[in-house]
Amino acid sequence: MTFFALKINAAVRKLLTFHQQSPASRTQPVDSRPGSAAARDGADESLAVPSIVPVVLEARPGAPEAPAVRIFLGTQPAQHRAERIFFYSLERVRNPLRRYEVYRMTGLPGFDRQGWRTGFTNYRFAIPDLAGRQGRAIYNDVDQIFTADPAELFDQPMGEHGYLALLPEDTAVMLIDCERMARCWTFAKACREPKKALCAEAAAEPGRWGALDPCWHARDFEFRPGETKLLHYTALHLQPWRPTPEQYSYQIHPLAEHFLSLEQAAEQEGYEIYTAAHPSPGFATGCEQAARMPAESSANFRRQAQAAGVAQLALVGAWGDADAGDPSQVRWPLEALGRDDLPAQEAIAANGLERLPVEDLPWLVDRLFRLGRQWVFVRAELGAEESMIGSLDGWRTLLRRVAQRYPDRCWQLDCQDRQGRTHRFRADFAQRTRGGQDLPRVWVLQGGRAGDNAQLTDIAEALGWPYEIKRPESLASAGATDAWPDLVLSAGRHTAVVARRIRRQSQGHARLVVLGRPRAPLADFDRVVTTPQYGLPLRQNVVDLPAPFIGEHPLDEATLEAWRQRFAHLPRPWIALLVGGDSIPYRLDAQTAAALGREAGAAARARGGSLLVSSSPRTSAGATDALLAAIDAPLWSYRFGSQGDNPYRALLALADAFVVTGESVSMLTEACMSGRPVAVFPLPVQRHRKARLHHELERRLGVIERVAGSRGVPRQQNRLGRLYDELVAAGWIKRERCVEQVHQALGVAPLPEGLDHPPGLSPALLAASRERALQAIREVMQAERPIS
Incomplete structure (x- = not known):
């Protein structure tokens, strides 16, 4: 068998072993006592309705009285990155004069999870009972981010409707009247009945369902900058945080930057859902359990500290052989990390963090890095498989993530795997490069x-x-x-x-x-x-x-002023027309160039402005001639390679708006970096015979152009798609370049619409991506x- 065939067979076997992960075994603590509505209106008394302790975002002191905005969030441990950014997006847009209560529905007891796509599929139907059958509640899936204050949704009129959603069966975002919906959605039914049956029962009564404004639930490519108030990453294989790589071969979501930039900002601010001031409900109990764990020897870490030249070492957790009389050593219990008055030490060593609620680990690790001025040592074991510390990579990722905020710290992790073997990892870049050396x-x-x-x-x-x-x-x-x-x-x-x-x-x-x-x-x-x-x-x-990594290269003011004078005779707005050329599979011939000239000229005339045209090395002479001949508007032009200075940098700085041919990702990116309106002119695709066959095969196999429904929501990835990705990752298959994906990512529209508003991706977001x-x-x- 050839090497290629062996690799293909290995990829196929890997895909055939794909399976759905089991529900999480470690969850947020819930109170298992019956809720206030457990036995009402036919609810099964044998099923206790858990009482979830919410995460509370308090109103500013002195704020006017208003009902708390209650949000019930369907989540699971594997979605810890998404969950953190859901909360962070809420913090950024919420009204500080309003109280918000977020109920994390994760690992709830009593549910039959067979057939669920996620670990929280049916939790939404338990909300009326979980909310005490009173008042309103918003339901959200965890794979969503707010771009506007959800209080606006919470307060909107519902009339006689029991719930608002895009469709009766599209329940990933809902506003629920808990009293009315308790007649058909109970905790007991949610535990045992399938999702379709529960949606059908709710929709059976005329008027119970009401239409939700689509701005509160934009699924993937339905997102509209400035209009959308909630973005939902519905296609599981496109989720930017890649929660389950063992199940999906992830691909780039064109709107990934809206999530990733939020995550980047959260990292810079050190934002966490739970904090030292407000730990998780299970923190105190976890500390008590950790205090009873067997003590470990600290000799190893003490030797490591001495080798690093550390004179002070704080031991946190259960250490059994430290010398209590040694003034160079300080001992703290794990719960002491919640205090703000602990003195910083040269190094700190922690043991037993895995015994605490996983929700508290980010702020606890941050506290270790804050207190250990030079070194942080961690001895740990693995947590539940789906949790953020369920693997060696999970622990390393957590420490690496927090360490970004402390670039002058070094750290070491000793982590025991499930077979009892200890693995050691050391990050000492800060020590090796201290003082600008090495x-x-x-x-x-x-x-x-x-x-x-x-x-x-x-x-x-x-x-x-x-x-x-x-x-x-x-x-x-x-x-x-x-x-x-x-x-x-x-x-x-x-x-x-x-x-x-x-x-x-x-x-x-x-x-x-x-x-x-x-x-x-x-x-x-x-x-x-x-x-x-x-x-x-x-x-x-x-x-x-x-978009590509392109630095900013501004011209000096004297040069810019000289260019202003050259354009001064032309009416504004000045619309820069940046022209590319042939780039497989896109083609700019004379006919296409003439169409570009007519459309751009018409757009300039409609706005009372003028065109500043610049061609590029890929623009053919024939295309340039046809373009300029078709323009019927005030015009200034430059042919690439002709005598005179290239105006490209000046146009980026001085133009009021841009029209850019769609094949040039770099020119589009630089135009969008200005923050001014950008219209894209897509070039037609012309494929040679081999490329046509390749494209048609991909289409028939369903590995491209996979959209569902009239609104263009992407279909979920199938096993064939995962296998195809394995071949692309191995370098055996080259996908056709598809610049339209970049157009979506930048948020640019075609002529003439694109000239009426700035791109969806702001200069700040582009800078964040760099x-x-x-x-x-x-x-x-x-x-x-x-x-x-």
């Missing part, structure tokens, strides 16, 4: 594409580490091991080949980061920084950006190392 050496591999080279240089400059620009042909004679770089930046297929050779020749020393699409196994790189048009599957080492890419690259060098 900074990583970077090579930038430049190829034949000017756009790729510019991106690589922008990234190298932003990283702030010493770098050298290398051409692949200049590396043929390199051979000394001590001359190899620590980090290699490359882009695309050709320089990625050279980067992989450098890693082999450096005996694995060089770390590799590639931009775009390497057309090689993704696993060969430490980071793959990609954008939506390439259709790469998301793996653990893949970073998805909405910073996220830099952080991911820094992590390559800062990453913890396994220690044997």
Whole structure:
């Protein structure tokens, strides 16, 4: 059997073993005593309605009286990233003069979960009983973010309706009259009856269902900037936080940046759902249980601290052999981490964190890093499988995430797996580079594409580490091991080949980061920084950006003023028309260019303005002639390569709006970075015979163009789609470039609509995406190392 066939068979076997994860075994503590409505109106008295302790967002002191906004959130441990950002989005948009109560429905007892797509599918139908059959309640799935205050939804008129939803059966967002809906939705029914039957029963009574304003439930591509008040990531294989990689092969969601930028802001602020001031309901009980755990020897960590030159060490948790009389050692119980008056130490070692509620671990780990000025040592065991600490990678991710806020700290994790083996990981980048010493050496591999080279240089400059620009042909004679770089930046297929050779020749020393699409196994790189048009599957080492990494290169004021004078005779608004050209599979011929000229000219005339036209190296002479001849509006033009200065940078700075041909992702991105209106002119697709066959095969297999319903909601990924992604990730299949995915990510519209509003992705969000890419690259060098 060939190597290729063996790989195919392995991928097929992997997909055939796909199975639905079991419900979480570790959940938020709930009070199992009967709720106030457990026995009313035919409810099964043998099923106790749990009383959930809500997360409360208090109103500002002195706020006027108003009913609390009650939100019931369907969630599960695997969705801990989504849950945190759901809360964070709520915090950013809520009315500070209003009280909000969020009830986390996770791991509720008594439910028959057979056939559920998620771990919380039927919880929504238990809300009337969970809410005491009184008042109103909003229901949300955890995979949603608010872009407006949900109090507006909570307060809106319901008339005689029992619940508002997009459709009677589309219940992922609802406003519920708990008293009325308790007649058909009870805790007992929710436990035992299927979702379809419960929806059908509710819809059977005329008038019980009412239509929800769609702005409160935009599913995936229904999102409209400035109009949508809640975004729902419904396609499970597109969820940006990738909760269950063992079930789905994740792909880039064009609207991922709206979630990822919120997560990035939450990281910078140190936001957590539970805090030292407001721990989870089970924190005190967890501390009591942890105090009874067997004491562990601290000798190992004490030796590690001494080797690092640490004179002070605080021991937190159950340590059994520390010298109580040693003034260099301080001992604290785990619950002491909730205090604000603990003095900082040079190093801190914690044991038994896994015994505490998993919801409290983020703020507890943050407190460790705050108190340990130089080193943080953690001894831990694994938690429940679906939880954030259910694996070695889960623990490492948690420590790595918190450590980002403390770049001058080092840390070490000793974690015991389920077979009883202890694994040690150490992150000592801060110690190795303290005082600016031993900074990583970077090579930038430049190829034949000017756009790729510019991106690589922008990234190298932003990283702030010493770098050298290398051409692949200049590396043929390199051979000394001590001359190899620590980090290699490359882009695309050709320089990625050279980067992989450098890693082999450096005996694995060089770390590799590639931009775009390497057309090689993704696993060969430490980071793959990609954008939506390439259709790469998301793996653990893949970073998805909405658009290319392009730095800002402003012109000086004197140069800008000179350009202003050149355009001063033209009426405003000045609309820059940035023209690209042929780029497989897109084509700009004379006929298409003439259509672009007519549409852009009409848009300029309708606004009383003028066009500032600039072509590019890919614009053919015939296309340029046809374009300019078709424009019937005040005009200034530049043919690329002609005499005179290139106006491109001046147009980006001075134009009031932009029209950009759709195949040029870089020009679109730079126009959107201005924050001014951008209209895209899509170019037609022209495929050669082989490409047509490839596209048709993908379409028939259902691995592209998978949408459902009249509103274009993506279909869920199937097993064939996962197998196809395995082949793409292995570098055996190249997907066709689809720039329309970038158009969606940037939030740009075609002519003339795009000239009437700014792009959906703001300059701030684009800047956040660039910073996220830099952080991911820094992590390559800062990453913890396994220690044997």
